Amino acid sequence: xxxxxxxxxxxxxxxxxxxxxxxxxxxxxxxxxxxxxxxxxxxxxxxxxxxxxxxxxxxxxxxxxxxxxxxxxxxxxxxxxxxxxxxxxxxxxxxxxxxxxxxxxxxxxxxxxxxxxxxxxxxxxxxxxxxxxxxxxxxxxxxxxxxxxxxxxxxxxxxxxxxxxxxxxxxxxxxxxxxxxxxxxxxxxxxxxxxxxxxxxxxxxxxxxxxxxxxxxxxxxxxxxxxxxxxxxxxxxxxxxxxxxxxxxxxxxxxxxxxxxxxxxxxxxxxxxxxxxxxxxxxxxxxxxxxxxxxxxxxxxxxxxxxxxxxxxxxxxxxxxxxxxxxxxxxxxxxxxxxxxxxxxxxxxxxxxxxxxxxxxxxxxxxxxxxxxxxxxxxxxxxxxxxxxxxxxxxxxxxxxxxxxxxxxxxxxxxxxxxxxxxxxxxxxxxxxxxxxxxxxxxxxxxxxxxxxxxxxxxxxxxxxxxxxxxxxxxxxxxxxxxxxxxxxxxxxxxxxxxxxxxxxxxxxxxxxxxxxxxxxxxxxxxxxxxxxxxxxxxx
Amino acid sequence: xxxxxxxxxxxxxxxxxxxxxxxxxxxxxxxxxxxxxxxxxxxxxxxxxxxxxxxxxxxxxxxxxxxxxxxxxxxxxxxxxxxxxxxxxxxxxxxxxxxxxxxxxxxxxxxxxxxxxxxxxxxxxxxxxxxxxxxxxxxxxxxxxxxxxxxxxxxxxxxxxxxxxxxxxxxxxxxxxxxxxxxxxxxxxxxxxxxxxxxxxxxxxxxxxxxxxxxxxxx
Numbered sequence: 001x002x003x004x005x006x007x008x009x010x011x012x013x014x015x016x017x018x019x020x021x022x023x024x025x026x027x028x029x030x031x032x033x034x035x036x037x038x039x040x041x042x043x044x045x046x047x048x049x050x051x052x053x054x055x056x057x058x059x060x061x062x063x064x065x066x067x068x069x070x071x072x073x074x075x076x077x078x079x080x081x082x083x084x085x086x087x088x089x090x091x092x093x094x095x096x097x098x099x100x101x102x103x104x105x106x107x108x109x110x111x112x113x114x115x116x117x118x119x120x121x122x123x124x125x126x127x128x129x130x131x132x133x134x135x136x137x138x139x140x141x142x143x144x145x146x147x148x149x150x151x152x153x154x155x156x157x158x159x160x161x162x163x164x165x166x167x168x169x170x171x172x173x174x175x176x177x178x179x180x181x182x183x184x185x186x187x188x189x190x191x192x193x194x195x196x197x198x199x200x201x202x203x204x205x206x207x208x209x210x211x212x213x214x215x216x217x218x219x220x221x222x223x224x225x226x227x228x229x230x231x232x233x234x235x236x237x238x239x240x241x242x243x244x245x246x247x248x249x250x251x252x253x254x255x256x257x258x259x260x261x262x263x264x265x266x267x268x269x270x271x272x273x274x275x276x277x278x279x280x281x282x283x284x285x286x287x288x289x290x291x292x293x294x295x296x297x298x299x300x301x302x303x304x305x306x307x308x309x310x311x312x313x314x315x316x317x318x319x320x321x322x323x324x325x326x327x328x329x330x331x332x333x334x335x336x337x338x339x340x341x342x343x344x345x346x347x348x349x350x351x352x353x354x355x356x357x358x359x360x361x362x363x364x365x366x367x368x369x370x371x372x373x374x375x376x377x378x379x380x381x382x383x384x385x386x387x388x389x390x391x392x393x394x395x396x397x398x399x400x401x402x403x404x405x406x407x408x409x410x411x412x413x414x415x416x417x418x419x420x421x422x423x424x425x426x427x428x429x430x431x432x433x434x435x436x437x438x439x440x441x442x443x444x445x446x447x448x449x450x451x452x453x454x455x456x457x458x459x460x461x462x463x464x465x466x467x468x469x470x471x472x473x474x475x476x477x478x479x480x481x482x483x484x485x486x487x488x489x490x491x492x493x494x495x496x497x498x499x500x501x502x503x504x505x506x507x508x509x510x511x512x513x514x515x516x517x518x519x520x521x522x523x524x525x526x527x528x529x530x531x532x533x534x535x536x537x538x539x540x
Numbered sequence: 541x542x543x544x545x546x547x548x549x550x551x552x553x554x555x556x557x558x559x560x561x562x563x564x565x566x567x568x569x570x571x572x573x574x575x576x577x578x579x580x581x582x583x584x585x586x587x588x589x590x591x592x593x594x595x596x597x598x599x600x601x602x603x604x605x606x607x608x609x610x611x612x613x614x615x616x617x618x619x620x621x622x623x624x625x626x627x628x629x630x631x632x633x634x635x636x637x638x639x640x641x642x643x644x645x646x647x648x649x650x651x652x653x654x655x656x657x658x659x660x661x662x663x664x665x666x667x668x669x670x671x672x673x674x675x676x677x678x679x680x681x682x683x684x685x686x687x688x689x690x691x692x693x694x695x696x697x698x699x700x701x702x703x704x705x706x707x708x709x710x711x712x713x714x715x716x717x718x719x720x721x722x723x724x725x726x727x728x729x730x731x732x733x734x735x736x737x738x739x740x741x742x743x744x745x746x747x748x749x750x751x752x753x754x755x756x757x758x759x
Binding site: 376404405408409411412415416419422423426427430 | 602603604606707710711713714715717718721722724725728729
């Protein structure tokens with residue numbers, strides 16, 4: 001009976017904790033346009049900006065609310081900004097640099113071209129600077145470069161000293177930009193624009209630029225180990241570039257992508273894309289049906305894993321929460337509608353959410369789960385300690401049954417504790433094993449090991465040639481193979497590349513190739529091969 | 541392997557869900573409607589343990605692949621017989637998946653645990669009312685791995701290569717081991733208690749009621 005009562009109370013634990021979680025949350029209808037960019041949670045306050053198209057006396061604001069109670073701390077009104085303000089707020093910790101020292105501040109870029117630095121505690125203006133306005137002013141994401149804030153302006157780039165707002169660098173560019181965030185790297189600043197030009201701006205003001213496609217770059221370019229990633233909006237949809245080379249196409253209206261642990265998370269009106277930059281190139285690994293055009297945010301969890309939040313920009317709204325390639329769930333509020341603002345995460349497991357409804361939601365029940373995970377791990381450790389204690393007592397008192405039970409509980413909870421690490425290591429080991437196997441066939445001659453091999457799977461049988469070397473891409477290698485095998489290849493060349501339409505006159509439904517067993521997102525001219533690659537041609 | 545979110549396999553539409561649920565409920569009904577002479581107490585105990593199994597599975601859902609259901613199916617099959625054991629497995633699966641998440645995989649989970657209950661009834665795990673722990677522990681290990689691999693079939697779709705499916709299975713081995721460990725723990729902690737409960741409440745409660753000629757002793 002006692003055991004039954006104990007089990008009953010253990011079963012109640014999740015219900016009780018869920019009830020406690022739900023108690024702490026608040027919302028406020030700011031009643032001042034949209035919330036288009038993610039709120040910031042800084043220490044004990046939530047800072048959010050509003051956007052819209054303003055007439056008469058209405059103007060956009062920046063608000064600060066108490067994280068716990070939702071009471072307003074301060075607000076700042078822009079008197080001249082009348083267009084949609086889409087530049088995310090930028091928090092800067094207090095610091096010191098060559099140009100002076102500064103206190104903690106939030107920097108705001110406005111469509112009237114102004115950059116204002118607001119005191120984080122009072123909302124008072126610390127300094128202000130003016131940039132050019134051509135219909136709009138600043139709409140892109142700003143970035144920090146030591147003691148400077150780098151601002152993507154309507155037709156160029158400016159950097160200002162964090163201490164006093166004095167202009168440090170000004171670069172004029174010929175093309176207009178919109179929502180074109182800037183990226184700071186050790187080498188230079190990177191900035192796209194509405195003409196598909198990627199600018200590389202050195203700190204001395206020198207500009208290198210390259211038109212990488214016909215389209216619009218509306219996000220901060222992302223550095224990867226294989227070059228700069230850009231998700232370009234085009235008339236037909238969008239194209240993804242790495243190092244100025246296309247790695248794939250997708251739907252319309254790209255979201256603002258982000259990179260985390262060498263994986264780029266991008267999205268369009270039709271799909272969420274995961275691009276893996278771990279391998280020799282960035283490759284689109286997964287495409288999941290979803291509609292997001294806003295800020296994609298990665299939420300690092302305490303257990304080492306992470307979730308990706310995508311604002312859903314349709315009438316239903318909400319935020320899709322993804323882990324790996326799975327949609328875990330939609331996070332919804334009662335005021336959901338079209339959403340481009342990502343979630344803001346902060347202390348006490350808090351989440352701040354806003355959408356075009358203009359209602360700010362703050363809750364403490366969210367997916368960051370830092371506290372939840374902490375409680376869970378503490379619970380596991382507590383059980384382990386109790387088991388050890390029971391085991392010792394069992395041995396000391398020669399209670400065999402108690403020792404046995406304590407031992408199995410100990411093993412069980414140690415297993416639970418180490419399972420995530422073991423599982424990850426196991427998966428990685430398998431991945432390495434599979435990668436090393438490639439597309440090699442044990443029946444092939446040993447002389448072919450370490451050479452380039454081509455397999456063509458014709459309906460009447462497989463054509464095979466190996467022992468080749470020195471070819472850099474699939475096209476070169478396949479041409480050489482065709483010569484050695486004495487077969488004809490028919491190719492077609494289009495604006496987006498060249499492809500093979502038939503081998504020995506056999507076209508079928510088309511031909512596709514793999515390199516070492518993996519499909520390539522690139523065309524035959526761009527797909528690189530190594531000295532031991534196996535290129536396999538298959539009928540589509 | 542089978543409880544990772546998002547890898548259960550194809551989701552079902554309303555019609556498919558209705559078909560799967562109807563099928564499982566029909567199977568449970570068929571299993572429970574014979575024999576007709578079961579004492580009420582047996583049904584009561586079966587229902588209580590089923591609800592306890594549901595509660596435990598839901599409560600333990602945050603723990604990765606910790607499934608006391610596997611051990612319970614073995615013991616239920618061994619003590620109450622194959623019909624009652626399989627009915628227990630099917631009903632408990634339907635009820636828990638209503639809370640956890642229902643879909644194509646429910647069919648595999650229900651049939652997997654029902655198979656385990658059937659095997660439990662044939663392994664002679666209980667001898668003269670006493671649970672053979674060695675046999676039960678061995679059965680738990682094999683049943684856990686069998687269950688995981690069986691349920692993994694739910695993700696197998698047309699177009700999926702055998703090697704990809706094999707890769708999926710091999711990837712899940714740590715979770716299979718976790719399942720086996722949790723089944724062993726459940727067996728050590730609750731196996732004898734569950735067996736005694738059923739034995740005392742049901743088996744000993746069945747009093748023979750001889751009637752007719754079988755009761756006549758001919759001299």
